[in-house]
Amino acid sequence: MDEEHRVLESVVGEFATKEIEPINKQIELEGIPIDLKKKLSAQGFLGALAPYELGGASLDRLGYSILLKQLASASPSVAFYIFLQNSLVIKSILLEDDIREKVMSISSGNSSGTFYYSNKLNFLDYGGVVNDGRMLRGTLNAVINSDANIFIIPDNNGRFYLLENGYSALDEHEKLGLRGLRFSPVRFEVDIGNAVELPVNIDEILDDIHLPISSIALGIAQGALNKAIEYAKERSAFLHKLKDFQPLAFGMAQAYSQLDILKEYMVNIAQGERDINKELMLKIVSIDFAREVSKLALQVHGGYGYLMDFGIEKYYRDAMFLSILGGNHIDEKIKLSSTIFQEKAGWI
Amino acid sequence: MDFTLPEEIEEKRKKVREFALREFTEERKRYYDENEKYPFDIRKMAYEQGIVNFSNPWDLLVTIEELCRVDPGLGISSFVYAFGSEILMLFGSDEQKKKYLEPVQRGEKIMGFAVTEPVAGSDVAGIASKMERQPDGSYVLNGSKMFITNGSIADYVLVLARTGPPPSEEKRHHNMSMAIVEMKWPGVSANKLRGKMGVRATDTAELVFENVRIPPENIIGEIGKGFYYVMTFFNITRIYVAAMSIGIAQGALDMIVEKAKKDRRFSSQESIQFTIAEMATRVDAARLLTYRAASLLFQFNPDPVFTSMAKYFAAETATYAAETALKVTGLDGAVTSLERLFRDSKIMEIWEGSSEIEKLVIYRMFMKKMGVE
Incomplete structure (x- = not known):
């Protein structure tokens, strides 16, 4: 990595450390404050790209990956x-x-702003917005950042529109x-004249999220592991520091090694020529890793890890939610399998 | 070898399942979880409708399983009001049973069990609370306890404290005793812990004891035997935590099965089919381990190896099942009770002996069986 x-x-x-860590509990309970x-x-950072x-x-x-990793490590x-x-x-x-x-x-x-892609994540539809030529009408059931004032949503034909009015967020999930x-459903009833159609190719957009999602996953792992190491x-217990017990020390040393290798890999693929398959491979591995490490970190903290005040349980929940929002596991594994076998694979 | 439970126990299982599905509504589950409130109304209903029956251990075991299968927070709250009662049953005097145990069994009072301290969780022998004997025969208790279930709603708690210094590092578990402490006594205070990740309907508190005077008749069993009483208790309660864990794992499996029933595209994927097969196998393995350990315990012949194996494996199965179900059901799971099961499940690997402690017990007792001291 260069000096810059x-x-x-x-x-x-x-x-x-200075601006996010001290208000982490507030972020969890009340949302990201406007001041932040x-x-x-x-x-x-807000308009990083x-x-x-x-x-x-x-x-x-690479800069964007570093930004997301470092921010995710705190929040x-x-x-x-x-x-x-x-x-x-x-x-978009x-x-x-x-x-x-x-x-x-x-x-x-x-x-x-928010961008709706939940319908690409699962087999079931999460509601839908129907375009009858005059109006866009319907409810989208799983909208993240649903208190946004700019919505980019697909209609029933897969065309994307930007809306700034005609929406109402419903009760939170x-x-x-x-x-x-x-995170809530949002109801839409918008005159098509007030919507801007965008030439979004959803598959291209989703191909571009592998590296940023990996960076967030590695940030989660880094944040959780650092806290566990400090705590240990x-x-x-039993007259010794936790770090002195082999099962805990070895588990954390293993996680530290894996994290170091994955961060190095992230830097290499972010700096090198664009390779979507490598980005996808990193995402699949990083997300599972974030879940494993955050679970280990919580376990190291024992009962305290289960309390919000210790700032560790959020990594465990967030890693799981990220693995859901980060892509469609089956579609992506079929894609990866087909790349490896260089023909259709993993479809049965 | 017979792998079936008596008919009346299976009937009870059905009755509890119906109760949980009827009374643990989505609104109630969400309300008590979001507000971190103990569900007094549900506890009362469970008692009045004969759901919780402490007189038959198999009945209690399947009840715990079925309640937690629908909602661990509400489920645990329905029966945990008697937490610690086995200590009084086994080691309490007749007077203590009459005064403290019977009102709990009648559903009138709530009891707690206070062992863990801010600096001593898994390491029970590391506790620092002290009970000092006074010239009049009474004791004075000082210290604090952490993560105490029912701590802020209990009428009384059973407290473990030092009644003498440890004779040596190896014998730190000596000179500990147990006593019944009424929460209304001067010097007792409780601070409800908020912000738990899961089982948020259950009550958890930090307790502080400042010069609390305990009459001699409230000492449980023999002075100095407290550590052994606690270990005996864990040999019982670990079976019930295993039952909670099986309930959670089964609940997660139920949800993935439900999605598979409704969505052919989902169930037609062989990777999903294998996931369901693996999950069903693990849930069954956890159940069999638990039932074997329970069978030995209920015949007054507990085996700590089997008990710890059951608790360790069932707890890991609970988190595995909740994580896996959530991962494969994705947003479907994230907007349903499955996300709550995921949050609830993790505590199973921590309380009543963490997975690490269970492994220590398994190793030591297993090697002893193998003739290695």
């Missing part, structure tokens, strides 16, 4: 919010020159994870 990216890693790490969004904006003239930081793939909710705004909303808006200025309102923190973002140095 090393500096970025350190700057984001310091930002997370403004601070993220001032650093250029947007060009400078639109208030962004114009980060390259997976904040990292996912940045991912949602950049990888899905800003990228930038497909249409006439509405480019909307990016400025997102990167400044004045607007918040119980939230498994990423509690800093609202302090906490004693």
Whole structure:
């Protein structure tokens, strides 16, 4: 990693420690405060992928990966919010020159966007919005960041529209994870004249999320493991520090090694020529790893790990929610199998 | 070898299942979980409708399983009001049983069991609370307890404390005793713990004891035997935690099966079919391990190896099943009770002896059986 990216890693790490860690409980209970969004904006993080003239930081793939990893290490909710705004909303808006200025309102923190892709994650439909030529009408049942004021949603024909009115968020679902973002159904009733059609290719968009989702997963693993290591140095049982017991020390040493290798791999593929298969492989492995490590970290903390105040249980919940929101496991494994076998595979 | 339970126990299982499906409505599950409130109304219903029966251990075991299968938070709250009662049954005096145990069994009072401390969880022998004998024969208790189930709603708790210094590092578990402490006594305070990841309907508190005077008649059994009483108790309750865990695992399996029934595209994937096969196998293995350990216990011949194997494996099965079901059902699971099962399940690997402690017990006792001291 070059000097510029090393500096970025350190700057984001310091930002997370100073600005996010102290309000982590507030983020979990009340959502990401506007004050934090403004601070993220001032650093250029909110519009990380947007060009400078639109208030962004114009980060390259490695810079963006580092940003998400470091933020997720402190708060997976904040990292996912940045991912949602950049990888899905800003990228989609930038497909249409006439509405480019909307990016400025997102990167400044004045607007918040969401992009609906839940119907691509499972076999069942999560409601739908019907386009009858005059109106877009219907309910989408699993919208993350549902208190946004910019919605990018598909209609029943798979065409995507940007809406800024005609929506109403319904009661929240119980939230498994990423509690800093609202998660609920949203009802739409919009005059088609008030919607902007965007030339979104959903498959391309979803191919582009492998690396950022991997970065968040590795950030979760890093945050959880760091806390577990610190706790194991302090906490004693049976007259010894936890770190002195082989099963715990070996488990954490193994996790540390895997994390180091995965981070190195992330840096390499983010710097090298674009390789979607490698990005997909990293995502599949990183998400499982984040779940395993966050579970280990919680177990090391014992009963305290089960309490919100210790800031460890959120990693376990968030890793699971990320694995659900991160892609369609079966479709992606079929794709990966077919790549490996160089013909149709894994379809029975 | 007969792998069937008596007919009346299977009948009871059906009755409990119907009760849980009827009374643990989605609204109630969500309300008590979100608000972290103990469901007094549900506890009362469970008692009045004869759901909880402490007089037959197999009846209690399947009841726990079926209640937790539908909702662990409400399920555990329905029967845990008698937590610690086995200690009084086994080691309490007739007077203590009459005064403290019987009102709990009649559903009038709530009891708790206070062993864990802020600096001593798995390491029971590391506790620091002290009971000091006074010239008049009474004891004065000082110290604090952590993660105490029913802590802020109990009428009384059974407390483990030191009644003398440890004779040596190897014998730290000596000189510990148990006493019944009424929560209304001067010097006792409870601080309800909020923000648990799961089983949020159950009550959990930190207790503080400041110069609490305990009359000698409230000492349980013999002075200095407290550690042994607690270990005996764990040999019983670990079976019930295993039953909770089987309930959770079965509940997760139920949900994946339900989705498979409704969605052909889902169930036609062979990877999903194998997942269901693996999950069903593990749930059954956990159940068989637990029933074997329970059978020995209920015949007054407990085997700590089998008990710890059952608790360890069933708890891991609960988290495995909830994680796996949630992973494969995706958003479908995330917006239903499955996400709650996922949050609830993790505590099974921690309380009543973490998985690490169970492995220690298994190793030591297993090697002893193998003739290695």
